[in-house]
Amino acid sequence: MDPMVRFQDVHKSFGAVEVLKGITLDVPRGDVVVLVGRSGSGKSTALRCINGLETVNGGELHVCGEKLHDGKTDLRKLRQEVGIVFQSYNLFPHLTVEQNVTLAPRKVMKVGAKEAKELAAHVLAQVGLSEKAQSYPEQLSGGQQQRVAIARSLAMKPKLMLFDEVTSALDPELTGEVLRVIERLAQDGMTMVLVTHEMGFARGVADQIVFMHHGKVWERGGAEMLRAPQTPELQQFVATDL
Amino acid sequence: MGYEFDFSFLSEYAPDLWRGVWLTLWMTVVSIVPGFVLGTLCAIGRIYGSPPVRRVATIYVEAIRNTPLVIQVFWLFFGLAVLGARLDAFTAAVIALSINVGAYTAEIMRAGFESIPRGQREAASCLALSGPQRVLYVELPQAVERVYPALVSQFILMMLATSIMSQISAEELTGVAYQIQSFTFRGFEAYLVTAGIYLVLVTMLRLTLHGVALAAFPRRRRLGTPL
Ligand SMILES: Nc1ncnc2c1ncn2[C@@H]1O[C@H](COP(=O)(O)OP(=O)(O)O)[C@@H](O)[C@H]1O
Ligand SMILES: [Mg+2]
Numbered sequence: 001m002d003p004m005v006r007f008q009d010v011h012k013s014f015g016a017v018e019v020l021k022g023i024t025l026d027v028p029r030g031d032v033v034v035l036v037g038r039s040g041s042g043k044s045t046a047l048r049c050i051n052g053l054e055t056v057n058g059g060e061l062h063v064c065g066e067k068l069h070d071g072k073t074d075l076r077k078l079r080q081e082v083g084i085v086f087q088s089y090n091l092f093p094h095l096t097v098e099q100n101v102t103l104a105p106r107k108v109m110k111v112g113a114k115e116a117k118e119l120a121a122h123v124l125a126q127v128g129l130s131e132k133a134q135s136y137p138e139q140l141s142g143g144q145q146q147r148v149a150i151a152r153s154l155a156m157k158p159k160l161m162l163f164d165e166v167t168s169a170l171d172p173e174l175t176g177e178v179l180r181v182i183e184r185l186a187q188d189g190m191t192m193v194l195v196t197h198e199m200g201f202a203r204g205v206a207d208q209i210v211f212m213h214h215g216k217v218w219e220r221g222g223a224e225m226l227r228a229p230q231t232p233e234l235q236q237f238v239a240t241d242l
Numbered sequence: 243m244g245y246e247f248d249f250s251f252l253s254e255y256a257p258d259l260w261r262g263v264w265l266t267l268w269m270t271v272v273s274i275v276p277g278f279v280l281g282t283l284c285a286i287g288r289i290y291g292s293p294p295v296r297r298v299a300t301i302y303v304e305a306i307r308n309t310p311l312v313i314q315v316f317w318l319f320f321g322l323a324v325l326g327a328r329l330d331a332f333t334a335a336v337i338a339l340s341i342n343v344g345a346y347t348a349e350i351m352r353a354g355f356e357s358i359p360r361g362q363r364e365a366a367s368c369l370a371l372s373g374p375q376r377v378l379y380v381e382l383p384q385a386v387e388r389v390y391p392a393l394v395s396q397f398i399l400m401m402l403a404t405s406i407m408s409q410i411s412a413e414e415l416t417g418v419a420y421q422i423q424s425f426t427f428r429g430f431e432a433y434l435v436t437a438g439i440y441l442v443l444v445t446m447l448r449l450t451l452h453g454v455a456l457a458a459f460p461r462r463r464r465l466g467t468p469l
Binding site: 051053077079080088090092093094096103108136138139149152153 | 366384465
């Protein structure tokens with residue numbers, strides 16, 4: 001079967017600066033791929049290319065069987081299939097939790113009011129926030145807001161979820177509740193690409209770990225890779241970042 | 243010296259004052275809605291429009307904000323009449339006020355849109371909302387909420403600005419007051435009372451707009467944040 005995401009020698013530059021220098025990477029369906037690496041190594045950029053937030057300059061990128069960036073990609077269709085959650089939760093502050101979750105299903109997928117409410121109840125239960133449906137984002141903790149952001153993405157029934165350092169803005173005692181939600185998604189078979197600094201979590205959840213360095217896939221392997229790094233760069237990263 | 247205050251003329255002129263009050267109120271209310279819509283469309287046009295749209299919106303906003311309202315009204319009322327397009331005074335006043343407040347609203351709303359964090363826009367796009375859906379459901383409500391106090395001030399200034407409309411024979415409150423003082427020679431009393439009436443009208447407008455805010459921003463209503 002086709003992989004969910006296929007990078008083939010993907011290049012990306014911002015002006016004169018090349019940020020991705022030939023990424024080749026497959027994300028098989030149902031797998032969890034974790035990107036690790038130093039700040040500035042291109043992890044976020046790689047992730048953002050997958051849902052069309054950035055356009056690639058070279059190579060080929062296929063997502064859900066469609067080739068991206070050939071000038072006629074339907075970004076709205078792509079984004080119905082690919083959910084993304086950022087470090088900053090970006091909930092809509094003027095809407096209740098339930099309205100945050102149902103806005104896109106109602107307006108984009110034209111789901112009816114009643115069905116949307118049921119959908120919201122379902123995804124909020126998935127992230128353990130059923131009782132917060134009528135709250136506003138500002139009434140929630142950071143961890144709860146991030147779980148709502150995840151639920152909001154899940155409500156679009158994506159085939160692929162992207163997570164970019166979703167716990168980096170949270171106090172340590174709040175990261176656990178968010179990571180548990182992601183772990184459960186992984187167990188349920190969701191295909192995911194995630195960037196994280198939580199190495200213990202990465203080892204636990206990843207089918208494949210990808211160490212990025214200077215815009216390249218420097219080293220990749222299973223969860224055990226972090227214990228036995230092959231390259232000096234990963235050795236150093238593991239030594240300083242854990 | 244030895245001036246004796248006398249407010250007794252009030253009862254005789256009460257019906258005229260009443261008519262003036264209604265005209266002032268009516269002009270204000272009828273101008274706020276189209277002014278707000280026009281200004282908001284202009285703000286959106288200036289931020290997201292194509293270059294020609296942006297240029298037209300900018301010219302409109304700058305032309306209106308850099309010329310006196312009274313000239314705008316005269317041009318609509320006397321100027322267009324020369325060309326054979328005769329507007330009645332009320333219509334000319336309402337059009338002029340809407341266009342005028344629209345230009346100021348455009349600047350206020352533009353500030354509102356621009357103050358929304360980038361992440362909001364990105365989150366909306368990532369949820370596959372179209373551009374218009376994003377503006378309508380995500381940006382517009384937040385923009386209005388952020389600049390609401392400035393909008394209220396602008397609408398109040400507009401209510402006060404209706405006082406020039408007697409110059410095109412729309413007998414609003416100030417026009418009535420002028421007539422009363424010219425008949426009774428009681429300028430002190432007439433304008434004092436008129437000022438008091440404006441104060442009441444402005445207060446009513448402020449309270450009404452506060453009520454509108456409570457209806458429009460349920461989060462503020464729920465969380466009790468003052469506007
Ligand atoms: N929109 C942008 N414009 C210019 N440079 C950018 C932009 N986004 C990222 N970069 C640069 O690209 C490099 C990689 O960034 P990023 O993908 O965010 O790295 P990471 O997520 O691994 O920290 C950095 O040097 C960053 O400064
Ligand atoms: Mg990053």
